[in-house]
Amino acid sequence: MKIAICPGSFDPVTLGHKDIIERAAELFDKVIVLVMTNSSKHSMFTVDERVAFLKKCIASKNVEVDTFNGLLVDYAKKQDAVAIVKGLRAVSDFDYEFQQALTNKSLLPGIETVFLAANGKNMFLSSSMVKEVCCLNGDISQFVPCEVLEDVIKRCKGEINND
Numbered sequence: 708m709k710i711a712i713c714p715g716s717f718d719p720v721t722l723g724h725k726d727i728i729e730r731a732a733e734l735f736d737k738v739i740v741l742v743m744t745n746s747s748k749h750s751m752f753t754v755d756e757r758v759a760f761l762k763k764c765i766a767s768k769n770v771e772v773d774t775f776n777g778l779l780v781d782y783a784k785k786q787d788a789v790a791i792v793k794g795l796r797a798v799s800d801f802d803y804e805f806q807q808a809l810t811n812k813s814l815l816p817g818i819e820t821v822f823l824a825a826n827g828k829n830m831f832l833s834s835s836m837v838k839e840v841c842c843l844n845g846d847i848s849q850f851v852p853c854e855v856l857e858d859v860i861k862r863c864k865g866e867i868n869n870d
Contacts, residue, residue: 708736708737709735709736709737709789709790710736710738710739710786710787710788710789710790711735711738711739711788711789711790711791712738712739712779712782712783712786712788712790713728713731713739713740713741713791713792713793714740714741714743714791715740715741715743716742716743716744716745716748716750716834717740717742717757717760717761717834718748718751718757718834719751719752719760719834719837719838719851719858720760720761720834720851720852721829721832721834721837721850721851721852722829722832722849722850722851722852723794723825723826723829723832723833724794724834725764725852726825726826726829727792727793727823728740728761728765728767728770729765729767731792731821731823732769732770734792734821735769735789735790736769737769737770737771738770738771738792739770739771739772739773739786739788740765740770740773741772741774741775741779741782742754742757742758742761742772742774743774743775743776743779751838751862751863752862758773758774760854760858763852763854763855764852764855778814779791779811780811780814780815780818783811783815783818784815788818789818789819790818790819790820790821791808791811791820791821792820792821792823793808793820793821793823794822794823794824795822795823795824795825796825796829796830796831796832796833797830801822804820804822807820837850837851837859838863841859841860841863842863847860
């Protein structure tokens with residue numbers, strides 16, 4: 708069984724994330740969407756909320772959602788994963804992701820990184836942009852899955868606390 712890991716912070720999940728995950732699910736026997744903590748970012752949603760969002764909007768039978776706080780390669784080794792799947796929106800993404808891929812390969816020689824180009828309509832899309840637009844009362848309905856839209860809007864308006 709070929710297992711791939713699709714890691715990210717998913718704060719919140721966007722249609723771009725969903726597209727990459729669903730396309731990865733067509734390429735691998737099993738895809739683990741791994742919600743990770745990024746210490747350099749302040750999260751709007753808790754890890755548990757992000758996991759729940761992903762479970763709500765990803766319907767592929769061969770996709771699981773999990774969490775991990777540590778080295779991605781340690782998790783990949785534990786899961787017998789053969790690949791890490793990353794979405795690329797622009798050249799700037801590639802620079803960072805290429806460094807990550809080389810680091811992961813040096814730490815775990817058996818792991819491959821598979822880059823999937825973003826769909827053209829999602830090239831500009833990021834969780835940070837979604838949060839900014841939403842918190843400034845902009846319409847984010849074209850950026851996030853409908854299953855999480857109201858939760859994201861409520862958090863941006865302060866109707867739901869992140870406690």
